[in-house]
Amino acid sequence: MTCEQNTNINIATPSNFRMVFPKLPQQTSLARNNELALNTHGIILPALSLNYEEIHWEGAKRFVAQNQIMFDQLQTQFLVDSKFLNWTLLFEWMTYISNNKDIMGRDYAKYAVDATLAITDNFQNEILSVKFAGIWPLNLQEVSFSMREGEVFVESGASFVYDYLEVKSVT
């Protein structure tokens, strides 16, 4: 009996991730991506699900996969930087798609990009690369202002849709 790999007894930590967006369609440089990547403090790796169909045959039943795999939306939470660079970055991306003024819609290929969620081990070595193919923002959450909130910081969030996920191990 050969031993191919020692059993990993370490536990994953939820803070081991980096979300990286490429140059967005409305951008001419990556200048403002830093603020978004730095302040994105929460991401939910979306759930995926399959539908099934129940087949009966001679008194027995079996579940078989039906239709397509379903990917949930990508949800992100981020702290808004003091110059609102990351919030306006996503705002401009969304209004690049449609602004209800002079742009009523664009071709999918013009506004969808591929983004990557890098998952690291406990020593920040990248172990998984999750590619979101054809991603674009579906929702940008509200930003709350208040004179009566002295301690909290401005936060926002965004939801993204995409075509599919690709997960690659990084060795």
Added chain:
Amino acid sequence: MRQYYYYKSLRKTITQFLDIFNGIKIARYEQDGTFKKLVEVPLKFSPKEKIWFWLNERKDDEMLPIMSVSMTGVEYAMERSTNRNYEFTVCPSAAEYGSITRFLAPAPYDISFQLNIWALYMTDIDQILEQILPYFQPHIFINIRIEEINTSFNAKVIFRSASPEHESEYSDEGRRVLKYVLDFSVQTLIFKPAEATGVIGKIITNYYTTAEGFRSALNSTETVSTFTSAASGESQVITGLGYTEDDKIMYKYEIFQFGNEVGEDITGTFKK
């Protein structure tokens, strides 16, 4: 953690916090209520015990009113935590091209401070408080600059509470000293060591439609930067990345979408 560095994040936080209360003046009045003079309130960064020594052992000096600041605690601020794995870069200076500094996201910490005000008269304390409290609603910002990494950040100073600590009983030799305690919290950042890194000033990409074309470029001493569109039918795409450094041009090629007919990957580097 072995690399020595000292960006003075904590020290600058303390000095900037002290600067908020520096130069506070109170007015002294004659018995008929006319203005007499302005007295600047001294500010010390010291624990209570040291002030106690000044008040009780050095009675020959007129010390009061006096303010003392002491740091009472440091806590990690989870609610301000950003992506701690993200490496971001700053330029040491705008004019200095070709070199940037890279460091991980700073760690957010809340530092608690206590400001003690000691005075002989209640009107002194009232004047001091009135010059402090209106500015905090309930926070103000101080700017902390870290020269070593050419960056600065806004630290929020939050006023927590102000409470009197007046003694009601005094010893035979004691004298009345009025005291007010103000609690503050400063939301600061502490940086990990930065590392200098180079700037990618130029990227050269070469495309080849056949493996032979790539091999000839690999073996040649010329720096080819031509682009050929993909031929009809089965095609191969080879991309090359490179950067210039002291007149050397280095390429690293990687083949992808390789055709089945050739069926092999080629990676290599060459210098000119």
